[in-house]
Amino acid sequence: MSALVARLDSFGDVLLAGPAVRAVAARHGPVVLLCGPRGEPAARMLPGVGHVLVWDAPWAGPGGPRTERAGIEEIVARIAALEVRSGLVLTSYHQSPLPTALVLRMAGVRQLAADSEDFPGTLLDVRHHRAPSAHEVEAALAVAEAAGCPLPAGDDGRPRVLPPPDARELTGSGPYVVLHPGASVPARRWSAARCVEAVRLMTAAGHRVVVTGGAGERARTAEVAGDSALDLGGRTGPAELAGVLAGAGAVVTGNTGPAHLAAAVGTPVVSLFSPVVSAERWAPYGVPHVLLGDQRAPCADTRARECPVRGHPCLESVTAEDVYRAVEKLL
Structure with missing residues (x-):
């Protein structure tokens, strides 16, 4: 798989990343979705996802693990093994994408895009600025498009999941x-x-x-x-x-x-x-x-x-x- 999308926080956050995931998948094929344990169930329901990689990042939410060298080295090795070439880091408006971008760079991801108000140095190839008060769905789609991954024709940009079972x-x-x-x-x-x-x-x-x-x-x-x-x-x-x-x-x-x-x-x-x-x-x-x-x-x-x-x-x-x-x- 050539592309990775990261959304590291909760179930609802991952669902709202779904349209951007489809946009990336339309260009690169099924994506690796890097998510946290709270978002994993949603990640497994999204169209366009080929592989789910679960990591409890220290900066992703309350009660996360301590930042330790062994944990960072482990996730770097897991991502590197997938030989991903490009990545999209999705965050909420109050979060920084740069810690995740650093991990992805260490894993050999060559092209990275994200919203970032902080100066990213060489951590990002595409530094996008989200529109004020943009909905999370629209903000994620905007950074995907800035990275060269617009929604394909016929996709209405709404959150979607794979067909659920009859209840x-x-x-x-x-x-x-x-x-x-x-x-x-x-x-x-x-x-x-x-x-x-x-x-x-x-x-x-x-x-x-x-x-x-x-x-x-x-x-x-x-x-x-x-x-x-x-x-x-x-x-x-x-x-x-x-x-x-x-x-x-x-x-x-x-x-x-x-x-x-x-x-x-x-x-x-x-x-x-x-x-x-x-x-x-x-x-x-x-x-x-x-x-x-x-x-x-x-x-x-x-x-x-x-x-x-x-x-x-x-x-x-x-x-x-x-x-x-x-x-x-x-x-």
């Missing part, structure tokens, strides 16, 4: 709405009490509700589902979750990975969006969506993991009635 054995037949109450970052979660209210209101209005969540969220999904919704907490891996979301009429969730997965399978999203990151950059992309939450709250753009404001007003100001009306609008 009707999990969901049953008939239409439904998904409520995904969890998020890896506590500041981005709507409260369980609000979720319970929304489930009751939607089911009373005649909607069938399916509640989803990971293995560590079973207590929360059971509380939210109660006796009136179908609880799939802990029963879906990433591919199965994609299938469940693909079959839904709408998905209600926070600004977290499943919002981007819903968009990648073409399902409209009611986005309970905590403004700790910018909706301009991180809202569901390429599908109809309704954004709920106070985007001018004091926590805006803090990237806080725990809500810094008592009472979590940015999301607790959203009512079950707000969510119900948004669902009705999208349906």
Whole structure:
């Protein structure tokens, strides 16, 4: 394989890199996708990926490993063995691509491109400057195009995943709405009490509700589902979750990975969006969506993991009635 794309952080970040991955693959063939362990499940779902290389980089997120010579030498050797000729380093607007670029240079990658506000010296061949407030999808596509990899004709540039499995054995037949109450970052979660209210209101209005969540969220999904919704907490891996979301009429969730997965399978999203990151950059992309939450709250753009404001007003100001009306609008 001649090209590598690096996106080292989370599940949703890797999904949003998907259109840029397809652009690179259109020119170079199936790519090596260098990702972290949190992004690996998404990497294995992306069209255009021929090989997934997983590395927990010390600079990729909270709780990463210490920077040690042995670990750097190991990943350099693994990349070098693939004989990759060119690379695209994708990062969020607040991250530097230069540590990853250094690793790739040490591995013998000859042509490198990335967004970089910092002077890169000889680490980058293409130093691109992203447009202010560009959505993550558009920013990644822009740097790919600057590297000579535009989207091919007929590609609409939306996030996509490989066709998911049929989920009707999990969901049953008939239409439904998904409520995904969890998020890896506590500041981005709507409260369980609000979720319970929304489930009751939607089911009373005649909607069938399916509640989803990971293995560590079973207590929360059971509380939210109660006796009136179908609880799939802990029963879906990433591919199965994609299938469940693909079959839904709408998905209600926070600004977290499943919002981007819903968009990648073409399902409209009611986005309970905590403004700790910018909706301009991180809202569901390429599908109809309704954004709920106070985007001018004091926590805006803090990237806080725990809500810094008592009472979590940015999301607790959203009512079950707000969510119900948004669902009705999208349906």
